[in-house]
Amino acid sequence: MIRRSFFGYLAAKLPYETVQSGLPDPTDTGLPGVVTLQVQIRANQKSLVDKKKTVLKKGVEVQRGAIYGLFDEEAKELISPVSGVVTAVETRTGNYGRLFALIHIDTTEEGEADTSFSQALAENETSGETLAILSLLPELGDLIHTRQKDIHTVILSAMEEDLFINVNQYALVARKDDFIRGAKYIAKVVDHAKVVLALPSYLKGEAGDMGIETASIKNLYPSGNKRLLAKAVTGKAVSADKSLHEEGILFFNAEAVVLLGKALRTGTLPMETLISVRLKSRKTRMVSSRVGTPISHIFETLGETLEEKDHLIMGGPLTGTSVYNHTFPVYGDTDAIICHGQENMPRLSDTFCINCGKCVRLCPAHMPVNLLVRALENGRYEEAVEKYDLDACVECGLCSFICVAKMPLFQRIMLARHTLAESKKSAEKGGA
Numbered sequence: 001m002i003r004r005s006f007f008g009y010l011a012a013k014l015p016y017e018t019v020q021s022g023l024p025d026p027t028d029t030g031l032p033g034v035v036t037l038q039v040q041i042r043a044n045q046k047s048l049v050d051k052k053k054t055v056l057k058k059g060v061e062v063q064r065g066a067i068y069g070l071f072d073e074e075a076k077e078l079i080s081p082v083s084g085v086v087t088a089v090e091t092r093t094g095n096y097g098r099l100f101a102l103i104h105i106d107t108t109e110e111g112e113a114d115t116s117f118s119q120a121l122a123e124n125e126t127s128g129e130t131l132a133i134l135s136l137l138p139e140l141g142d143l144i145h146t147r148q149k150d151i152h153t154v155i156l157s158a159m160e161e162d163l164f165i166n167v168n169q170y171a172l173v174a175r176k177d178d179f180i181r182g183a184k185y186i187a188k189v190v191d192h193a194k195v196v197l198a199l200p201s202y203l204k205g206e207a208g209d210m211g212i213e214t215a216s217i218k219n220l221y222p223s224g225n226k227r228l229l230a231k232a233v234t235g236k237a238v239s240a241d242k243s244l245h246e247e248g249i250l251f252f253n254a255e256a257v258v259l260l261g262k263a264l265r266t267g268t269l270p271m272e273t274l275i276s277v278r279l280k281s282r283k284t285r286m287v288s289s290r291v292g293t294p295i296s297h298i299f300e301t302l303g304e305t306l307e308e309k310d311h312l313i314m315g316g317p318l319t320g321t322s323v324y325n326h327t328f329p330v331y332g333d334t335d336a337i338i339c340h341g342q343e344n345m346p347r348l349s350d351t352f353c354i355n356c357g358k359c360v361r362l363c364p365a366h367m368p369v370n371l372l373v374r375a376l377e378n379g380r381y382e383e384a385v386e387k388y389d390l391d392a393c394v395e396c397g398l399c400s401f402i403c404v405a406k407m408p409l410f411q412r413i414m415l416a417r418h419t420l421a422e423s424k425k426s427a428e429k430g431g432a
Helices: 043-050 116-123 128-134 141-145 167-174 176-189 201-207 226-234 254-266 295-301 358-362 369-377 381-388 398-402 409-431
Strands: 034-041 084-093 099-107 153-157 194-200 213-217 249-253 272-278 284-290 311-314 321-323 336-340
Touching: 034 043, 034 084, 043 084, 043 099, 116 128, 128 141, 141 249, 153 176, 153 226, 153 254, 167 176, 167 194, 167 201, 167 254, 167 272, 176 194, 176 254, 194 201, 194 226, 201 213, 213 226, 226 249, 249 254, 254 272, 272 295, 284 295, 295 336, 358 369, 358 398, 369 381, 369 409, 381 409, 398 409
Parallel strands: 153 194, 153 249, 194 213, 272 336
Antiparallel strands: 034 099, 084 099, 272 284, 311 321, 311 336
């Protein structure tokens, strides 16, 4: 195996959005009539959902801020962002074969929030119970791991993971008090590790009074990529076959830290997420939406009419995922939604590589993408790993962006990784 990819990275090239671009305060999309919560499930749980053998089922009333288990009342796994009545629970197969349970809720008036969290917070703000509850908030799942002694670095990132997005930068600047509160809480529960704020170099003045170690990063894509940030902060590249967690690194976006700070300040569990919305006019609007809000409700609030054959993308333009239905809900990690009208639809093709070499020159992991794609086109996934460093990819999507032939290189890489992971699972089951 080549294994040369993580010894160095090429310089970033594409500028991110900034909070100095004149965007107004986020538009609050309000309380939608229906929200849909999503929980990833295992294959053996699908039949339980299909047979209606769940705790949350049609007719069950839920309360804003209350914590529920889908299959077991004691196994708390999701927070209701609204009060209302469950109207249906169904399964859906997502990208790369992942299975999800979808819980549809008709919303009612807000009313009082559930007090379970405020009681736990009052008793002990850093107890295991409090941490477990807070870890259910959007993008705060790793809070549950903060006390592990093998964690040596916690990165708080005000960088963005794709283009057309500035939610983390906005969260750091506009909601600084809550950010500081959340950051100090993380530092308190992980006092054995170093906590570092990674932020765009143009915002380094914002961190002067926070009392947090900082790392100034060029505001150029893909500097906000988690693996590249880990390298920039620690000075050591993450092994291609290991996760950040396995390398002793935890990662929290600035927006999630702000959400944590708000929860500590208010004693409630906020379930809103900031989203950069790219309209068909190519203008960007920032909104604040409840988790579970349908995409259609967001565009309706912004006065954008969705039409047949519009192209909807959840996420940024380089690493986002197409969705086929405007009723798709906002998830906890949704930071961008893009709508392309027919007139500005990005062009893709199914032609062959012309060997121009642009993807090779731009790849931050120095992968031989032109050779890799030939192996992927022919389904030689093991060869792609052994000879062309498939598992060294940092999933930035620059290869597809720069491809002259407009090949879906990023999607082929992701498909290959999924296929190999599923093959490994099958082999392990067979061996057992």
